[in-house]
Amino acid sequence: MPAYAAKPVGSGEGASTEQSAGSDKSGIYAAARIQYSGAVAPGGGTGNVTSSDVNWTPPPCWYAPYLGAKDFKKKMSKEFEKARNTPGMGGTAGAAIGETERHYEDEYGWTGTPGYKDYNVEKDGEGMFWAGVENPDEPDLLKRSSCTDLPFWVDNGEAPPPQYEEAITPEILAALAYQHMQLPDTEVxxxxxxxxxxxxxxxxxxxxxxxNEVQATAAINVPGFALQATTTAxxxxxxxxxxxxxxxxxxxxxxxxxxxxxxxxxxxxxxxxxxxxxxxxxxxxxxxxxxxxxxxxxxxxxxxxxxxxxxxxxxxxxxxxxxxxxxxxxxxxxx
CATH class of the missing domain: 2.60.40 (Immunoglobulin-like)
Structure with a gap:
């Protein structure tokens, strides 16, 4: 299977107030961003709460809604053109780029991974391409960049294919809210x-x-897809x-x-x-x-x-x- 190092599309940026995912008037949706609200660490960094379980860590990466079909085609076409014009991009690397382009343009696929006709533009507005998101607070770069499957299509209201175990879920959002939670600096x-x-x-x-108890919420809300989780301490x-x-x-x-x-x-x-x-x-x-x-x-x-x-x-x-x-x-x- 060809590999595609998807650029991180989500965000570990925290905020004390809710943020909106971007969209434009044409219905082409920008990359879905996780929105943090409540008691969230300033600047979006890791909060000051430490898990009592040394083996527990927030997810290093996940798959989340990325772009609508037309916007995805526009972005990927530019990426493929840039790759073809890069000196030395031939041989095996060039062949992989060609296969990936065919995957989205000419329905080229492989076992369990069907291809797409013209980037699914006929279904624009009916779903989104999903892609890997790196957790910026994960110190291990190998773990952080482990969600490397090619961006894949998910219809609005449908669950991602079962092989994508790292697809965003309420539990993952809860873990991220935990990671960004800001607890009070209380003096005894x-x-x-x-x-x-x-x-x-x-x-x-x-x-x-x-x-008192403290709450932090993490949410994704884009047309056709909405998830949220509130973590309470x-x-x-x-x-x-x-x-x-x-x-x-x-x-x-x-x-x-x-x-x-x-x-x-x-x-x-x-x-x-x-x-x-x-x-x-x-x-x-x-x-x-x-x-x-x-x-x-x-x-x-x-x-x-x-x-x-x-x-x-x-x-x-x-x-x-x-x-x-x-x-x-x-x-x-x-x-």
């Missing part, structure tokens, strides 16, 4: 705040008001790591689970000096002239819903912040 409330004392329990908590626990082995955590595991009202931990209040905090730390040694880096990592339960009643779970996500804590030595403590 502490008492005492910033500066504490050796052997003094430090209370830690997160209020529900700053600890719900906070479930907070893990405290004191930044030194000379400390104890409450509870011992350092995992503070979410309360019934959506908060985590409990704010310190007057009269609780002799109580053990449900979520907190006790430092056993002074930080001297420096500070300890308290790492507070929130675990988020990730689920998604999509077009056609689809949905399911994705691996939990984590996001950590670091706070500098000064620990002073003191002989007697009065509060």
């Amino acid at each position: 409330s502490l008492a005492p705040e910033q500066t504490t004392k050796v052997n003094l329990p430090t209370w830690a908590w997160l209020d529900k008001a700053v600890f 719900k906070p479930v626990s907070l893990k405290l790591e004191p930044g030194t082995p000379d400390a104890e955590t409450y509870p011992t595991s350092g995992e503070c689970t979410i309360n019934a009202d959506g908060s985590i931990g409990e704010p310190y209040a007057k009269g609780k000096a002799d109580q053990t905090p449900p979520c907190g730390i006790k430092y056993l040694r002074s930080s001297g002239d420096g500070t300890y880096d308290l790492q507070a990592t929130i675990t988020w339960d990730i689920a998604w819903t999509g077009t056609g009643g689809t949905g399911g779970d994705l691996p939990d996500g984590t996001f950590g912040t670091t706070q500098a804590v000064t620990v002073q030595e003191i002989q007697a403590i009065n509060r």
